[in-house]
Each structure stands twice: as structure tokens, then as C-alpha cells.
Amino acid sequence: MTARRNETHDPDCIFCRMVTGETPVEAVYESTDTLFFRDISPKAKVHVLGIPKRHIVSLAHMTDDDQLLIGKLIHDATKVARDLGLVAGGYRIISNVGDDAGQVVKHVHFHVLGGERLGPMRC
Numbered sequence: 495m496t497a498r499r500n501e502t503h504d505p506d507c508i509f510c511r512m513v514t515g516e517t518p519v520e521a522v523y524e525s526t527d528t529l530f531f532r533d534i535s536p537k538a539k540v541h542v543l544g545i546p547k548r549h550i551v552s553l554a555h556m557t558d559d560d561q562l563l564i565g566k567l568i569h570d571a572t573k574v575a576r577d578l579g580l581v582a583g584g585y586r587i588i589s590n591v592g593d594d595a596g597q598v599v600k601h602v603h604f605h606v607l608g609g610e611r612l613g614p615m616r617c
Contacts, residue, residue: 504549509601513547523577527563528570530606539609540578540585544571550602552591564602571604580608586615 503510511517513529522542523530533541546563550556556564568587575585585608590597 502548504601507549507599507601509545509599509603510549513545523570523574525566525570528567530570530574533605537605538607538612540580540607542574542578542606544574544604544606546602551600552597552602553589554591556602567602567604571606575606575608578606578608580606583608583610586612 503514505511508517512519512531519529519531521529521531523544527547528544529547530542530544533543544567546567548563550560550563553564571587575581575587585606588605588607589603590605
């Protein structure tokens with residue numbers, strides 16, 4: 495892959511512009527390292543995206559230095575799911591990695607989906 499990786503901010507990245515405030519977002523949770531916001535095209539009753547504030551193209555572009563940040567992102571995703579009342583019924587956390595998996599925005603992100611029966615996935 496020849497995409498950029500691990501830059502603090504990519505001015506061409508919509509998610510980086512959300513982090514800087516250049517693009518408005520309906521935030522549901524924010525920490526010093528992560529940002530969670532409602533998906534503009536939800537695929538479930540509850541559909542939130544979580545991103546690291548530092549630009550990483552995808553999980554395939556992670557380095558050893560990114561372990562704590564990605565761990566924090568997963569930790570915060572579970573906090574968001576709890577805060578949105580998804581724990582009792584269950585929820586799904588998904589990260590698409592690369593074009594074949596359907597990754598549209600080239601910035602690591604997790605989808606947090608729930609609030610209804612989600613149905614089976616091809617796993």
C-alpha cells in the first residue's frame with residue numbers, strides 16, 4: 495500500500511477535518527485521543543463511528559507505537575456502547591480494512607452498531 499500513514503493530521507481526510515473542527519460533527523463522546531460521532535448514513539438504529547484523533551490510514555498501517563491508541567479507541571467504543579444503552583441487547587464493533595472490506599475513508603475507524611437485532615454476518 496502506498497497511502498499515507500501515521501501523520502498527525504491529513505488535510506485531505508474528512509475525519510481529520512472533523513477532529514480539527516473544520517467539518518461539523520454530531521459528537522457523542524470525545525477524549526483527548528478519540529472522537530465518536532453519529533454516522534450520517536446509519537446502518538442500524540444506533541450507528542456511531544469512533545476515530546483516533548491522530549491520522550492512521552487503516553489497521554494494516556499500524557505500528558507498534560499505535561497499540562495504546564488503538565486499545566484506547568476500543569476501550570472508548572465500549573464506553574460509548576454502554577452510555578448509549580447497547581450493552582443489555584448487545585452491539586457490534588466493526589473496522590473495515592482496505593478496499594475489499596469496504597473501507598471508504600482512509601482513516602482508522604470503528605463502527606459501533608446496535609439498538610436492534612443486527613442479523614448474521616459472513617464470518
